[in-house]
Each structure stands twice: as C-alpha cells, then as structure tokens.
Amino acid sequence: MNGETVAGQAAVQPAPRRKRSGIADFWAQYRRRPYGLVGLVMLAMYIAVALAAPLLTPYDPRKTEFFLADRLAAPIWARFIIPRFRNAPPTSRYTIHPDQWKVERQERASLSFEEAGDRGETAVIRFEPSVEGGGGARSELSWKVHYGFNPPNTFEGKVTYRVEAPPDGMTRLSLVIVDPEGKEYDIWGTAVYGEQDWTTAALDSRDLQMKTRLNMTIFDDPAKVIFSTKGDYRLVLKASSESPSAEAKLFLAPAKFNILGILHGLLGADHMGADLWAQLVYGARISLIIGISAAVIGVALGTTIGIISGFLGGPVDEFLMRVADVFLSVPTLPVLIILSAFLGKNMWNIVLLVAAFSWMGSSRVVRSQTLSLKERAFVEAAKAAGASDAYIMVVHILPNVLPLVVANMVLMMPVAILYEASLSFLGLGDPRIPTWGRMLQNARAFGAFTELAWWWLVPPGLAITLLSLSFTFIGNTVNEVLNPRYRERS
Amino acid sequence: MGFRTYLIRRIVYALIVLFVILTFNFAVFRLMPGDAEKMIIDPRFSPEARMALRKQFGLDDPPLVQYWKYITSLLRFDLGQSFATRRPVASELAERLPNTIVLFLTAFTLTMVIGTAVGVYAAQHRGTFAETFVTGAGLFTYAVPTFFFQLLLLMLFGYYIRIFPIHGTMSAPPPDGAFLRFLDRVHHLILPAGSNVIIGFGSWALYTRNTMLEALGQDYIITARAKGLPRREILYHHALRSVLPPIVTLIFLSLPGMVTGAVITETIFSWHGVGRYLMDAVLQQDYPAAQGAFYLIALAVIISNFMADLVYGLVDPRIRVGAGERR
Numbered sequence: 044m045n046g047e048t049v050a051g052q053a054a055v056q057p058a059p060r061r062k063r064s065g066i067a068d069f070w071a072q073y074r075r076r077p078y079g080l081v082g083l084v085m086l087a088m089y090i091a092v093a094l095a096a097p098l099l100t101p102y103d104p105r106k107t108e109f110f111l112a113d114r115l116a117a118p119i120w121a122r123f124i125i126p127r128f129r130n131a132p133p134t135s136r137y138t139i140h141p142d143q144w145k146v147e148r149q150e151r152a153s154l155s156f157e158e159a160g161d162r163g164e165t166a167v168i169r170f171e172p173s174v175e176g177g178g179g180a181r182s183e184l185s186w187k188v189h190y191g192f193n194p195p196n197t198f199e200g201k202v203t204y205r206v207e208a209p210p211d212g213m214t215r216l217s218l219v220i221v222d223p224e225g226k227e228y229d230i231w232g233t234a235v236y237g238e239q240d241w242t243t244a245a246l247d248s249r250d251l252q253m254k255t256r257l258n259m260t261i262f263d264d265p266a267k268v269i270f271s272t273k274g275d276y277r278l279v280l281k282a283s284s285e286s287p288s289a290e291a292k293l294f295l296a297p298a299k300f301n302i303l304g305i306l307h308g309l310l311g312a313d314h315m316g317a318d319l320w321a322q323l324v325y326g327a328r329i330s331l332i333i334g335i336s337a338a339v340i341g342v343a344l345g346t347t348i349g350i351i352s353g354f355l356g357g358p359v360d361e362f363l364m365r366v367a368d369v370f371l372s373v374p375t376l377p378v379l380i381i382l383s384a385f386l387g388k389n390m391w392n393i394v395l396l397v398a399a400f401s402w403m404g405s406s407r408v409v410r411s412q413t414l415s416l417k418e419r420a421f422v423e424a425a426k427a428a429g430a431s432d433a434y435i436m437v438v439h440i441l442p443n444v445l446p447l448v449v450a451n452m453v454l455m456m457p458v459a460i461l462y463e464a465s466l467s468f469l470g471l472g473d474p475r476i477p478t479w480g481r482m483l484q485n486a487r488a489f490g491a492f493t494e495l496a497w498w499w500l501v502p503p504g505l506a507i508t509l510l511s512l513s514f515t516f517i518g519n520t521v522n523e524v525l526n527p528r529y530r531e532r533s
Numbered sequence: 534m535g536f537r538t539y540l541i542r543r544i545v546y547a548l549i550v551l552f553v554i555l556t557f558n559f560a561v562f563r564l565m566p567g568d569a570e571k572m573i574i575d576p577r578f579s580p581e582a583r584m585a586l587r588k589q590f591g592l593d594d595p596p597l598v599q600y601w602k603y604i605t606s607l608l609r610f611d612l613g614q615s616f617a618t619r620r621p622v623a624s625e626l627a628e629r630l631p632n633t634i635v636l637f638l639t640a641f642t643l644t645m646v647i648g649t650a651v652g653v654y655a656a657q658h659r660g661t662f663a664e665t666f667v668t669g670a671g672l673f674t675y676a677v678p679t680f681f682f683q684l685l686l687l688m689l690f691g692y693y694i695r696i697f698p699i700h701g702t703m704s705a706p707p708p709d710g711a712f713l714r715f716l717d718r719v720h721h722l723i724l725p726a727g728s729n730v731i732i733g734f735g736s737w738a739l740y741t742r743n744t745m746l747e748a749l750g751q752d753y754i755i756t757a758r759a760k761g762l763p764r765r766e767i768l769y770h771h772a773l774r775s776v777l778p779p780i781v782t783l784i785f786l787s788l789p790g791m792v793t794g795a796v797i798t799e800t801i802f803s804w805h806g807v808g809r810y811l812m813d814a815v816l817q818q819d820y821p822a823a824q825g826a827f828y829l830i831a832l833a834v835i836i837s838n839f840m841a842d843l844v845y846g847l848v849d850p851r852i853r854v855g856a857g858e859r860r
Contacts, residue, residue, distance in 0.1 A: 365549075368546070368550075369549070369550050369553050372550045372789075372834065372835065372838050373550070373553075373554065373831070373834070374789060374792065374793045374830055374831055374834040375793065376793040376794075376796060376797075377793055377796060377811060377827050377830050377831070378557075378827075380796065380811065380812070380815055381561060381815060381823060381827055382561065384815045384816075384818075384823075385561055457676075461678055464678060464680075465678070465680060465797060468680055468797075469796075469797070469800060469812060470812075470816055471815075483680070483681065483684060486684075487684060487801070491688075492687070492688055492691070492692050492699075493692065495688070495692055495693060497688060500684055500685065500688060501685070503681075504677075504678065504681030504682075504684065504685070507678050507681065508676050508677050508678065508681065509676075511676045511678075512672075512676040515675070515676060
C-alpha cells in the first residue's frame with residue numbers, strides 16, 4: 044500500500060534530536076504551516092460528522108432498515124441533473140387512519156369507530172345477519188391519494204384487521220386501486236371463515252401473488268402499469284359478509300400504503316433500499332475508530348519493542364530486529380486476507396491484525412533513538428544511582444522518544460484505514476457495521492455499475508481519500524515541528 | 534566484507550523468511566474452521582473406510598511428520614487438490630500465472646519508465662507547470678486508494694463510455710487470427726495496467742525529481758557547470774548517473790507492494806490471475822487453493838526482496854560493508 048513507502052522513508056532517516064517545547068510552543072510552530080492547518084480542519088470536520096451522526100440522518104444503518112426506498116434509488120437531487128430522473132417519484136408513505144376512510148357504499152352494514160386497547164382507534168364495520176335467499180351485507184370504503192410523478196417501480200401496503208363472526212359466517216375483504224380514468228385493479232383479497240384475531244396482511248407489487256391476481260406475467264410490474272397516469276387515485280377496500288346466524292364485525296386498524304421512491308435522500312439507496320447517506324455518515328465513526336485504535340496499538344507495540352531492542356542490545360536486539368525484518372518481508376495484504384478469513388469477520392480482529400503488521404517502522408525509529416539516548420549522561424547517572432533497566436526505559440527513554448512516535452502514529456492512521464477499507468472491499472469486513480469499504484464492495488457487487496450509480500461509488504471513496512490526506516498532512520507537519528531534522532521528501 | 538559474504542547472508546535470510554511463511558501456511562490452514570477430514574470424508578462412510586482414507590491422506594501421522602511431508606511437497610510445488618474444482622492446485626495456478634505476469638510486467642515497466650522520465654523532466658524545468666504537476670500527482674496518488682481509483686476508471690470507461698471491456702483477460706470467444714487475438718488481449722489489459730501506472734507513476738516521478746535536485750546541488754555539478762559543459766551533458770552524464778542507483782534500488786523495493794497489489798487489481802477487473810484465485814479460494818473456503826496461491830505470492834515477494842537486496846549491494850558498495858550494522 045502507498046503508506047508503507049513513506050513510513051519506510053521515515054524509518055531510514057537518521058535519528059532526529061528532540062526539540063524541547065511545550066504545547067504552546069508546539070502550536071505556535073504548527074499553526075504557521077498551511078498544510079497542517081488544512082489537515083486539522085479536515086479532521087475536525089470528520090470528527091464532527093462522526094459525533095453528530097445521529098443528528099445528520101434519521102436512519103441508523105446498524106439496524107436493518109431496508110426498503111426505505113426502491114432498490115438502487117437515486118439521490119433526490121438527481122432530478123435536477125439527470126433527465127431520466129426529472130419526474131421520478133420520491134418515497135411516499137401513507138398511514139390511513141380509520142377515520143380517513145370514506146364510505147362509498149353500504150348495504151345492510153354500518154361504520155362506527157371504537158377504541159381497541161393498544162391498537163388505538165379502529166374502524167368497525169357491522170354486517171347484519173344475512174337473510175335466506177342470498178342477502179349478504181357489503182361495504183365499500185375508499186381513500187383518495189394524488190400521484191403526480193412518472194410510474195414507480197414498487198408499491199407496498201399493510202392491512203391490519205380482525206373479524207368477529209359466528210362460526211358459519213364468511214367475511215371477504217379485498218383492496219382495489221381505481222386509477223384516474225376509472226380503471227380498477229384488484230390487488231389483494233382474502234376470505235375469513237368464522238372468527239380471526241388481529242392479522243396484518245402485507246401486499247407488495249413485487250410479489251407473484253399480486254401479479255397473478257392482476258393477470259400479469261412474472262416480468263410485468265404492477266406498479267408501473269397501475270400508476271402510469273398522473274392524477275387522483277382511489278384505494279378501495281371492499282368488504283362483504285355472509286353470516287346467517289348472527290351479526291359479523293370487521294375491525295380495521297390503521298392501514299399503510301407506500302410507494303417506494305426511485306429518488307431517495309441525499310445519496311440514494313443501496314440494493315436493499317437502505318439509506319446510503321446514513322451509511323456514509325456512520326462510516327466516519329467506524330473509520331476513525333479503526334484508524335486510531337490500530338495506529339495506537341501498533342505504535343505502542345513498536346515503541347515497546349524499539350525501546351527494549353535498543354536499550355538491552357545484544358542477542359535480544361538481534362532477535363527482535365530479525366523478527367521485524369521478517370514481518371517487513373511478508374506480503375501484508377495476502378496475510379491479512381488469510382488471517383481475517385481465519386479469525387472471522389470482526390472489526391476488532393481487523394484492528395489487531397493491522398496493528399500486528401504495522402509496528403515495524405516505529406520500532407526501528409525508536410530503537411535508533413534509544414541507541415543514542417542510552418549513551419547520554421542522564422541515563423548514565425540513573426544507572427549509577429541504581430535505577431533498574433525497566434525504570435530507566437519507562438522514565439528516561441520513553442518521554443524522549445514520544446515526539447518521534449506521535450508523528451509516526453498519525454502517519455499510520457491512513458495506512459490502517461486503507462487496510463480496513465481494502466479488506467472490507469474484498470468482502471472480509473465485519474458484516475454488522477457500515478464501513479466505507481463495504482459500501483464500495485456493495486456498489487460493485489450489487490449493480491451500481493450497470494445502473495451508473497456513481498453517487499454510490501464516489502462518496503465513500505472520496506471520504507477515505509480525504510481522511511487519509513488529512514492524517515498525512517497532520518502527521519507530516521507534526522514531524523516537521525517536533526523533529527526538525529526530518530526532511531519531508533514531498 | 535566481500536560481496537560473496539553479503540550474498541550468502543541475504544540468501545540465508547531469504548530462506549529464513551521462506552521457512553517462516555511455510556510454517557505460517559502450515560499452521561493457519563490446519564487451524565482453519567472445517568478441517569480436511571470433514572471436507573473429504575463423508576460421515577456416512579464406514580469406520581474402516583474412514584480409517585483407510587485418513588491413512589491415505591496422512592491425517593493420522595504425528596504433526597511433525599505431517600509438517601515435514603507438507604514442507605517437502607510444497608518445495609516440489611505439489612500443492613494438493615482444490616476442493617472446489619477437484620483439480621490439482623499447481624496446474625490451476627500455472628494456468629493463471631502467465632496472466633498475472635503479463636499484467637504485472639506491463640504495469641511495472643510503464644510505471645518505471647514514465648515515472649522516471651517525468652521526474653527527470655520536472656527536475657530540469659523547475660518552477661514550471663511540469664513541476665506542479667509532478668508534486669500534485671505524487672500527493673494525489675499517495676492519498677487515493679488504488680481500488681477506489683480503479684473502480685472509478687472501470688465505471689467511467691467500462692460503463693459510461695463503453696470503450697474498454699469490463700472484465701476478463703480476453704473476449705469469449707476470442708477473435709480469429711493471432712494479431713487480432715493479441716489486440717484483444719491488449720484491449721483487456723489497458724484498464725488494469727493503466728490504472729496501476731497512473732496510481733504508481735506519481736510517487737516515482739516525485740522521488741526521481743527529488744533525488745535529481747539533490748544531485749544537481751552537489752559540488753561536482755557546480756564544477757561541471759563552471760567548466761562550461763552544456764546543460765544537457767551535465768544532466769545526463771553527471772547528475773542522472775549518480776541518482777540511478779537509489780532509483781534502481783527503489784524500483785526493486787517496490788516490487789513486493791506491486792505483487793500484493795495484484796490481488797485487488799485482479800479482483801476488480803476479474804482478471805484471470807493468481808491474486809483473484811487467492812480471493813476466490815478464501816471466500817469459498819477452498820483451503821488447498823488459498824494455501825497454494827498464498828505460497829506463490831509469498832514466494833514472489835521473497836524473491837523480489839532478495840533481488841532488491843542484491844541490486845542494492847551491487848550498486849552501492851557501502852551497503853555490503855555496513856550490512857552487519859545496518860539492521
């Protein structure tokens with residue numbers, strides 16, 4: 044990966060001398076460097092987005108919120124720039140409350156409203172007992188909705204009902220859409236024998252059941268056919284009852300009717316109709332957590348190994364540096380691929396693996412600094428005073444190598460983020476969390492290319508790029524300030 | 534220390550790394566979920582048949598014997614049989630290796646040549662657009678993840694403007710005639726190789742430019758200039774000569790990164806090569822195949838590391854002398 048070259052260059056630099064400076068001093072020098080400031084501003088924006096994620100989007104991608112819109116829905120703003128989306132529908136969701144039903148027709152039936160415990164207000168249709176010689180009771184309720192866009196791909200609905208009837212009663216229930224020209228589409232129906240407790244029937248224009256009912260083939264789209272004109276549509280609920288022995292009652296809880304949008308949100312929707320903007324925003328959290336923790340662990344490891352190696356010297360040094368050599372000679376990405384497949388798709392596995400393969404650079408820098416530090420008078424003095432090796436390493440060496448390590452750590456963050464993104468992109472990421480790498484993988488695997496959905500591809504890639512760039516700017520600036528002898532090559 | 538001692542040291546070191554990788558390979562794939570027994574032996578088999586199969590596959594041998602057999606067979610490139618295709622992994626890899634080598638060599642050569650040329654040009658024309666371009670390109674290609682850039686190119690030139698094929702190494706069925714077949718291959722090669730070149734050449738150019746500028750500031754260049762030598766001669770005979778060793782070394786040092794980068798490039802462009810084979814095998818839990826592909830990639834990395842060390846030692850005698858203390 045690209046980051047390795049830079050870390051490698053830093054590693055072969057001669058041991059820089061530490062410049063003593065307080066925080067204020069450091070900032071006074073840092074603020075004079077424009078790249079460093081740009082990096083800080085960019086990072087601050089990422090952190091702000093990560094923290095404010097729940098405020099920036101109503102959706103939570105960690106939950107399974109699918110079919111908020113049609114699959115591969117385009118962003119809302121696509122209607123202004125892409126001709127084929129000019130009059131495409133956004134998602135419309137309707138809840139039809141019982142009192143919104145308008146009575147169209149009633150034969151030996153009556154409509155009233157009733158509280159039904161936790162269901163809230165329900166509409167109740169009472170059917171009189173049927174009489175000898177085919178005198179059933181019927182009722183038709185309608186609800187009007189205006190549709191003013193190009194045909195949608197999908198609509199769906201939910202009807203929640205309960206039937207109270209004698210065992211010999213039969214209640215029929217069906218839903219019909221009447222288009223502005225008066226054409227009727229019988230989209231759903233059911234028959235209930237006797238009694239039935241609360242039931243929710245889901246209807247979906249993608250279901251074969253509805254297509255057969257409408258005499259369509261599996262390749263037809265009911266939504267496109269039904270909503271092909273603009274104007275006022277009516278959803279008609281037809282209920283009828285044949286109940287010889289006693290009166291029958293049909294209870295209706297609020298019903299739902301949704302037209303899934305071909306346009307959705309700021310960035311559209313993925314193949315499951317999930318919100319892409321939410322995934323992007325929450326991805327900032329994950330990337331920052333992964334980048335920072337992998338870098339902190341990796342650098343802590345590298346510092347420990349570097350100090351021990353440099354301070355103790357001899358066979359310990361030889362051994363540790365050989366180990367570092369071997370780690371450097373191993374093809375990192377293939378090893379990460381195999382190990383993450385082996386350890387399981389878990390975010391913290393990726394963090395630990397990336398850390399385990401990125402400590403070598405900092406351990407070399409720290410080691411060479413330790414080598415020069417241990418010849419200094421203050422270390423000699425501590426030794427003469429009887430301080431233990433461990434004490435000297437922690438109290439005298441560690442504070443003096445920290446400035447070197449800070450820059451190294453910041454520079455390692457983009458490397459860790461890139462590794463995580465690559466692994467997720469290759470399908471080895473944690474399936475439970477939304478990451479930018481996974482967004483890219485989904486985009487590739489589930490049709491962003493054939494649909495030319497660049498709004499699915501560009502934002503996560505750009506987010507990774509700019510975050511890496513901001514860490515690189517900050518890391519290089521910190522290095523310039525704290526370690527003035529480090530000459531940045533680019 | 535002579536060059537021979539240095540060489541022997543590097544060989545020993547390469548062998549140690551090879552040994553570590555072989556051991557890693559052995560250990561990890563034995564610990565993977567779903568062991569060989571479950572893959573091969575059906576639970577409906579009779580105990581006798583099961584015992585016979587276990588014996589045949591050597592599953593009853595003590596681990597050390599298994600390890601020894603494993604190492605020796607791997608060194609003979611006997612990589613076992615793929616779970617998915619029931620074909621020897623070695624022959625499946627042999628089929629894909631030429632494709633990977635073609636992609637890799639094309640991308641690598643172009644990156645190197647273009648990067649060095651642009652870098653030298655930029656060093657020569659300081660303060661012009663060329664220099665800004667090189668600095669910008671270096672920074673851009675450093676920050677942009679390669680796979681993202683490749684996805685962008687794929688969408689742009691494979692789907693929006695359909696001028697390049699979107700996957701594979703050649704058309705199916707391939708066109709008639711050797712020349713047309715060659716052109717077809719080149720057509721398929723342009724996006725995967727080209728994207729690597731664009732991502733790679735920036736940092737090369739930047740590095741070349743920086744080392745060139747450093748060299749141009751040296752005393753002997755000033756002397757040459759004072760002698761009244763023409764600019765061109767100073768540039769190509771004096772400066773370029775002294776910067777070639779570090780550039781050549783870096784070329785070899787970047788080999789491993791490009792070898793491992795092949796995994797992602799091949800996955801994105803559905804290139805029929807070793808890297809994609811590794812990915813497919815890992816995702817399908819086809820352990821012998823994954824193991825074989827990983828072994829091959831690791832071997833390539835070890836060899837290129839060794840070559841980097843070798844070239845390093847050849848072009849810069851100081852390395853040989855200081856090799857003992859360098860690390």
